[in-house]
Structure formats: C-alpha cells, structure tokens
Amino acid sequence: MSNLLVSKLPVEKWVSEGVDWLTQHLSGFFNVIQSAGDAMMTGMTNGLLAIPMFLMIAGVFLIALVTSPRRWGFPIFTLAGLLLIANQGLWQDLMSTMTLVIMSALISLVIGVPLGITMAKSDRTQALVQPILDFMQTMPGFVYLIPAVAFFGIGVVPGVFASIIFALPPVVRMTNLGIRQVPVELVEAADSFGATSWQKLLKLELPNAKNTILAGANQTIMLALSMVVTASMIGAPGLGRGVLTAVQHADIGAGFVNGLALVILAIIMDRFTQKLNTKPSQKLPQSRKRHWFVLATLLVMVGGGIVNSFAMTSQSHEKISLGYVEWDSEVASTNVIGQALKARGYEVSLTPLDNAVLWQSVASGQIDVSLSAWLPNTHRALLKKYENDLTVVGTSLSDVKTGLVVPDYMSAQSISDLTTEANQVITGIEPGASMMIATENTIKAYPNLAGWQLQTSSSGAMVSALEKAYKNKEEIVMTGWSPHWMFSKYQLHYLEDPKATMGGKEAIKTLARKGFKSDHPEVYNILAKFKWEAADMESVMLDIQSGMKPTKAADKWLKANAKTVDSWFE
C-alpha cells in the first residue's frame, strides 16, 4: 500500500508523450484539416456577414412567423432579440458564433447519427462506446482545449474540435435510444414483409426515431453553444470572447450583454430545432406552401449576400495577427500597435489568448506577434521552452516591476514582515500566469509564509477584490505589477523582496514568430522601434478602465502622441 503512494505512475508523462507523438506524426493531416477548416469557417462567417444585417433579421423573422403561424410570441422575440444584438454592435461576433455552433453541430450530427445507428444495431459496439461517451461528457471542456491547441493551433478549428467532443454524446445516445425504442412488433412487421436491413433503417427506424434524434440534436446544439465561451480561450472568435474578456476584467455590464446575446441565440436555435419535431398526423395541410416560402426567404437572403459581397470591394492588405493576454497592460499596448498599423493600411487581427497558449502559438507560427512577454523573470520558464522557435524583437516598456502589493493602510513593508495578515491568503490572477509561479516559489522561499495560500482568480477579479477590501479597509495581499492603473487609483505599495524571488528588474518585450522578419520586414522594423513609457501605458489603461473602448483609447493616445508614433514608422 505504501508503495502506491511512494512511486507515482507517470500518467501525465504518458499522455503528454502520446499527444506529442500524434502531433509529430500526424502533423500533415492536422494541418490539412486546419487550413481546410479555417477556410471553410472563414468562408461561412464571411458568407453570413455578406448578407445585409437587416435583410437577415427580416428573413429570420419571416421564417419564424411562417413556422409558427397564429403565434406571435416567438417571431417577435426573434425580431427584438436580433435587433438588440445588432444595436449592441455584436452582429459580427454573433455570426462568428453561429458559424462555430452550426459547424460543430453539423459535424457532430454527421459523426453522431451513424455512430448511434451502429450502437443500436450491435450490443458489443454499445458496450464499447457507452463508457467513452460518459468519459467525453464528464471530462471538463477545458481539458479538450489542450490537445486541440496541440493539434490544430489556435483559432476556430480547435474550438470546433473541442465543441464536437463535448457536444457529440447526446446525439449519439439519443440516436441509439431512439432506434432501440422502436417497438419490437414494428421491427417484426418490417422483417415479416422481407425488409432488408437498409430498408428497415430508412423506412421504419429512422422515421420512428426521428423525434428522439432531433431531441438529441437539440441538446448537441445547446452544448456546442455552451462551449463557445470556453473555445474563445484559444482564439475562437465570437460572443464568447466578449464574455471571457468581461470575466477577466470583472466587467459586469459587458459580460451581461454578451451573455444575453448568447441566450437570445440559444433560444432562437432551440425553438427552431423543436419546430422540426411534429407528430405525423399533426402535419399542417399547407406545409408544402410553407416549405416553399421558407426556401424562397432563404434564397432571397443568400441572393442579398451575393449581391452585397460583390458590392464590397475586397482589398488585399498585408495581414498581421497580434496575440495578447487579457491583462490591462497588454490590452493597452496591443490595441495601440493594432490601431497604428490599421491606420497605415495593414489588416490586423487581435486574438486574446491564455498566456501559455499565446507563447505556444507564436512559437508554432500561428500568431505573428505578441507584445506581452515579461522578461527575464516572469516568463522565464516559457522563454526557455520556446526560445528556439521565436524571436525577441525588442523592448516596448522597460520600467516594469512585479511583486506582492498591499494597500498603504497595511503596516507590512517587506515580504518577511507578513505573519497572519489577510487570513494568510495572497490574491492572485490566472493560474497559468508566470507571476503565479513566482509567487508559489516566494511562499516556499520565505519561512514566515509557511501556511500561506495563493488564491487563483483573474486579473479583473483580483482588482474587484482589491476594490472591495479597500472600501472596507480590510487587509489584502495581491500579486501586482506595474504599469497598472490601480496604482493611480488607489494608495498601494510593493512589499520589499529581499530574496528577490518575485522577479527583479523586468521589461515587457515584443516577440515575433520565426520568419516574421523576412515575411513582413516593414512591420518588423516598426515593432523593433515601438517603445513607450509606463505613464503612457497607464493613461491608456485608465481610459479603458473608465469605460472607453480599447480601440478608442488607443486612437486617443495615438492622436496625442503623433510625433512618437511617426518616429516608429520612419
């Protein structure tokens, strides 16, 4: 028994090695899927976006009206909901989310229904697949993101991959159930008339199981929707990104609006799929006309899209993808660079990512540039891991400090002074952040911190906690870094760090993927020149914090510092 606890089985190692092996040996296959998938998704999103917004809203409203005659609730809800989303400026996000959900659901159905049929036809398959489905459904969705990134990089494809794994089980289960639930007598009847297996499946089992399968499909769509937020952590665009950003900045309003848009989309999709569920004898006599009407409406919408896309002139720009982590400092710097490049005619995409994923994406060339490397200490481990696969372009900000921060009304001046303050809890940020690893090491290094705990949360949540503590003059110890707007809003100070475990002198550096210099020499030079001061950054941060949109705040700063900016572009 004691052996069991002494030598740990290297399960983690096995899994990592397995995934590594797959990534290496199937990289060609994954890349094909990724590029094809990306092209398909982008095409679909662009197709949806090409349809003029109001034409689409009107079309969906009309279809809702036709499919639920004499009932006004659902069509009006559809109209009002979509108009609200459009009004909040979330239309583009909504279309990206729709693409993600529709694709995940479609692929889930294409895989799931045949799998369900196979399960229903063979008890052995059922015994084999059932536990796998249980595993897929109970494993937290986040776990799928890790191999998804390893296989497909970042963006919408891994999002779809993770959504499929998560959303597949219900449709498989319900298909299996639906077919197994076809009454024995009916199956015997079909057999007694000499039906082949295929005839039985097409003429009896599928029509009979249709409603159960549709219920499963409905579940699948809902689960795919719920994965949207999770998938946005690895760069899937759409409404999920808004929710995630709001969580990381503890921004209640934005979170609610994005969440509401998701709810509206969910309800609309749910009602539409439920409308497909009818009893045969309840079929409406004029359903033929209805089908034609729905088809015509769809055609008008598509036509509008085609006309519109011709009207839209497509320019080809140099495309630059910027990745960043949702820390306030990085939101500021990335948006400033993004807006500056956009103003000079580059096509720029900004992708918020988890820190470790960001490094990995730059290393694998998925993302061109990251402005969020904190070196040499904070991100040391990551640099060590990826240094052969990326280039450090330059330093964008050199007066950076990280450490443990307390409000001025607390008496502690050094980390070694800490005893039992703040219930022996250090309020931290996202668990993957390097500052958290530094803090863990600090707790180990200082004997007086024995018994202290590091609480993980998010950058936004930490500030919310500070706000609350500050109001009530309660004690709080946080992982802090500057530049940060909280230093200009509150009276705070760093705790001295005699053992220098929280990092000494730090700078924010700009990273680029290998080969970026030869692909985009101009932009590379601009990035190499990009440098600003903590005060600059904090002014942009405060603007954003006080409710300005990041792009607006960046524009404001760019206007005010036109000279400096021009000097980068010389």
Added chain:
Amino acid sequence: MPKVEIKQLTKIFGKRRKAALELVKQNVSKDEILKKTGSTVGVYDINLAINEGEIFVIMGLSGSGKSTLVRLLNRLSEPTAGQLMIDGQDITKLNKKELLDIRRRKMSMVFQNFALLPHRTILENTEFGLEIQGVPKAERQKRAEHALDNAKLLAFKDQYPDQLSGGMQQRVGLARALTNDPDILLMDEAFSALDPLVRREMQDELLDLQANVQKTIIFITHDLDEALRLGDRIAIMKDGKLMQVGTGEEILTNPENDYVKTFTEGVDRSKVLVAENIMIPALTTNVIVDGPTVALRRMQEKEVSGLVAVGRHLTFRGYLSADAAVRARKAQLPLRDVIVDMPVITPDTLISDILPIIYDATTPVAVVEDGRLRGVVIRGLVLEALADTDEEIKSSEAAPHVTEPIEREEMQDV
C-alpha cells in the same frame, strides 16, 4: 403434400442450449430447466402438418410457446433444431436472400397490436409489403387501394393509424398482409386487442374472406371460443409442447390428457356445481328510470326477448318480457306495472335443485343474493353442465310447453 410441415422443431432461448435440450428430452419442467441452465424452452419437438386452405388454430395460455412457434415459421426467430417445410422446401436451410424472398411472396403476418407504422398513412402502410419488393408506385398503390376497398377503409387512406379505432387498424393490418397476395397468413393473436363485439365482427370477416381467397391461415389465440369458431383444426400447446391436434369436436369430446380436458372445460366438474358456477351476467333494465322504449331498444340490441327488471343498485324486481314492454308503450304505462315474477334462486343452489325450477320456468331463472341480482341461469347452461356428469337427466317426454327467450351466445362471452 401438406402446405406446411413441421418436423421436430425446437427453439431454446438463452446461453446453455445444449444442456437445456438434454433436460427437455428427460421431460424436466420448464421452470426447472430455467433454474438449472438459465435457458428458456420456447418450443420443443413440434410435429405438425398444415394443409392448404385450412385455418389452423394454435392455442394455449401465455407462455405456452405459441407465439414463438409462429415466429419460427417465418424465421423471425431462428430454430435451434428441426425442419420447416413449406411446399416441400426446407426453409431452415435458406440463405438470407432466399428467406427474404419467401417472406415477401409466400407469407404475411398480422400482429396482435396491429404493428402499423405510425409515421405512414393508411395507404402507405398497406402498400408497405409491395414497396419493400420494389413494385412501381402506381401499381402498388392500385393494389393497396383495392385491398383497402375490400376492407371498407378506402375513405381513410390518407389518415394516420392513430386516427383510427382498433378494429379499423386491424383491418388495415389484414389488408396490408393481403396486399402481398401471400399463400400463408400468420395471425398472432390478431383479434385479442379488440373489444368483444368488434372481435366477433372481425372473426366473421375472416371467415368470409377465407371463403373467397382460400389462403392457408395459421391463427394464434388463447381464446377457446375463438378457436372453435374459426379453426378447421386446433392445436393445443403447453410449455412449448404440443398437447393435442384435432378438430374442435375431437378436442372437446376426446381430450387426450387432463390438461386439454381442463383447458377446454369452462368449469371444473370434479366439484359439485352450484348456480354460481354456471350463471351468466343478466341483461337488465332499471325500471325506475327506463321506459318501455328504452327497454325494447335494449332487447333489440342484445337480440333477446326479455330483460330482468331491477331497481337502484341492482335490487331485483322481476321480469320484463317484450310483449309486456310493447303493451306498456301502447297504454302509456310505466314499466313497474307490467313486470311479472320470475323464478328466483340463491348463488349456492345446487344444480340438481335448479333442474325442476328450470323445467317449469317460462323465463330464465334469476340468481339473487340479499335482494341483489347476481346473474341468471338459462336452460342451455344447465344442460351443458350436466352433459358430462353421471347424473341422469329425467327428461320429460312431454313436449316442453315453454318457449324461453333465445339467449344468444353473446351472453356466454363473459
């Protein structure tokens, strides 16, 4: 050559079939085998020959293996051992394709719960068999409509099964089976799910049909009356084994063993019979609320010429004859004033005591307990009850001066 010939057919469900088969040969009971091997004996060592054009009824209690037997005939379940000859061809040896062909052309099946496909209209259900065979749409619809027309259901062809009554649904099931024009119809308790009246109608229809089309019909039922009405020959099964095969008369007169004997007897004659054993539910009229018109209507509906008059809660009042009801209607009298007395006995009256009463009665005899009507006893029942007992009936040579109301057999359809 018989149309269908079954030789030593055995079907055992479960895992350890060999062991179970050994035990069956040693005459071990079904439950015992299940306990020992975990296998269930479906049917064991069935030998039968069924001739062309006969209605062959297989009957038995539930669990006797009759449904299994019929499913072995079209190989919905695979026999464990034995042979099945149809037109001299052993169908247990057929490959998949040949078997499908036999099912499509030679046999059709009608099910207890109709087994209509709920997502298809009546017409689509009826043409199902031909659709499976790949018959062109126009032709199969024509044939299906013809079959529906015969079943008087053509008007409903675009309805869905759940919009029809049970009897109609079963007609569709039958029409569907006949559309294929098979040689053999397998009917698995086809009328058991219908109410007694509709059931009778369906039986009559089946007999009419058989007079026209001359199919070989293998009919499964657990109802002796149904078997006697329909069957040219009857096979009785118990625990997967065949007990006796013969015409209805043979089975009733020469039961080969005790099981068949008790099975075919409505009553157990080993005990002394009392009125309770042979009485049937009475056809009543409530004289407090019913008028003569209602009573006459009820007599017409039930095809009888008299009713037992009762008050509230079935309190016994007397007898109302058709003549009396007509009189009451003409003279505008309430029924109370025209009812007459009828002989009354208690439920525990012995049959031997009932006999003299029955002889003298002009009406059925009412069985009354504590002033409540429990049922009636009619002459035919008494005679039947005594037919096999040793007791001699003192038959009066004098012509009976009684014409008692002719009670139709419905009254026995309890």
